[in-house]
Amino acid sequence: MKPAPFIYHDPQNLSEAVNLLATNENARVLAGGQSLMPMMNFRYVMPDHLIDLNKVSELSYIRVEGGTLKIGAMTRQRDIEFSSEIGKHCPLLHAALAHVGHRQTRNRGTLGGSLCHQDPSAELVNAAALLGATMHAVSRRGTRDIPFADFALAYMTTALESDELLSGITLTLSIKSMGYAFVEFARRHGDFAIVACSALLSLDAQGSIADASIALSGLNHAPTRPAAIEQALRGQPLEAATFKAAAAEAEKLDAGADAYVTSAYRQHLARVLTYRALEQAAARAKEIQHG
Amino acid sequence: MADTRKIAVNVNGTMRSATIETRMTLVDFLRHELKLTGTHVGCEHGVCGACTVLVNGNSARACLMLAVQCDGQEVATVESLATDKKLNVLQQAFQDNHGLQCGFCTPGMLMTLTEFLRDHPEPGEAQVRDVLSGNLCRCTGYQGIIDAALDAAKKMREAAP
Secondary structure: OOOOOOEEEOOOOHHHHHHHHHHOOOEEEEOOOOOHHHHHHOOOOOOOEEEEOOOOHHHOOEEEEOOEEEEEOOOEHHHHHOOHHHHHHOHHHHHHHOOOOOHHHHHHOEHHHHHHHOOOOOHHHHHHHHOOOEEEEEEOOEEEEEEHHHHEEEOOEEOOOOOOEEEEEEEEHHHHHOEEEEEEEOOOOOOOOOEEEEEEEEEOOOOOEEEEEEEEEOOOOOOEOOHHHHHHHOOOOOOHHHHHHHHHHHOOOOOOOOOOOOHHHHHHHHHHHHHHHHHHHHHHHHHHHHO | OOOEEEEEEEEOOEEEEEEEEOOOEHHHHHHHHOOOOOOOOOOOOOOOOOOEEEEOOEEEEOOOOEHHHHOOOEEEOHHHOOEOOEOOHHHHHHHHOOOOOOOOOHHHHHHHHHHHHHHOOOOOHHHHHHHHHHOOOOOOOOHHHHHHHHHHHHHHHHHOO
C-alpha cells in the first residue's frame, strides 16, 4: 500500500523542527524511516504532518567528551557501525549492530529512530538498557534528560511527550574497561530477536567479578535489567558454575507469549543466551585484565 | 488539496525534475514518473529488497524513502549498470552462474552487490551471504547468486589496473 496523504515538513534546524512539532496536530517525526515508513505504507500510522529530520544536521554526531560518549539521534546506524571512536570506546554497540537489519536498512536507519520506535526486541534498545543511556529530549519548552529505565515505558511507547523529540543520548565510558557480549536468537539473520541478551563484566584484582550488568530483551514489553542476578554475580569467581547459576535465574524471569513463541520458549532462550553472554563477556574481561 | 513539491533528482547521471505528491515513495517516483521500471516493488515494507537502489552511493530501500527526500540527491538504479546494451561484469556473472530465474529480485540483488563489491573487492563467501541477507530470492536457493557475486569480484579484480 501507499502512505495516506500528509503535509510534509523538512525543517533545516532543530528549533524549526520542535516548533513544527509543537504547533501541528497529529504530527510524526521521521528519522531514517526504516520503521515509520513501513507503518505508513500499511496505514497503521496516518500522520497529518510528517516532520522529516533528515536535514537537521546538528542531530548527527559522535563525540567523546570528558568520560562520556555522546551520539546524536539522527546518527545513521551505518556511521556508528563504521566509527573507530565507537569501536574504541563502546565496542558493545558494534556487536549489537551486527544483528540490526541489513546493509540497506543500516545505511538509512538511525540510532534515535530505533530507540524512539522502541520495539522491545530491537538490539539498540537492548544496548541502551544495558549501558544505562541518558536520553536527551527536546521541545519548544526546553530540554530534559530521561534515564533509559524511565524512557522505555511499554511496547513501542516512550516517555517522550507529543511535542518532544529525542536529540541524542549520552553513555558513560567506564564500560571501556569491561568485557562485553551481545548474543541473540532470531529466526532469520537481520530479524528482530526472539530473545537477546547483552552483558558487561568487570573483574577485581583477584580475577573475580567486580561488577556485572545484564540486559535481556524479547521477554516483555521493554528490556529487563535483572538486578538480583547482577547483584548475585558480584564477587563470584569467573567459572562455568557462576554463569550457570545466573542463567538458571534468568529462566525464571517473566516472559510473554505471542502467536509464534511461547513464554516457556522465551524463558529457555533467556537461560541459554544469558550463559553465552556471560561466557563471552568473561573471556573479553580476562583479555582486558591480562592485556 | 494534495501536498506537492517540485523536486530535481540526479537519476543515473541525468537531472530529472517533476512535481510530485510528497507522500510518493522513491520507488513509485522511479517507476511511475520516470518510467524506470527496472526497480521492482515487492513487499513495500523493507523486507524483500527488490526495490534496492543506491542513494548517494549507498544502498537503500526505495520503498522506505519518499521521493521528496531525494531532492538534490543522486540516485542510481539497475538501469545504470549496462552500457550500450552490453551487460556489465556483475550482470554477466549473474547470467553465467545461473544467478537468476524469474528475475524479480535481480535488480535489488545487483544494486546491493554493486555497493558491496565497490567497498569489498575481495569478499569471502560468508561476507557475500551476510550482505545478501537483505535481499530475498524465492527461485534460486541463492547458491547461483553467491557464485555470481564471487565470480564478478574475481573478474573485477582481474580487470583492475
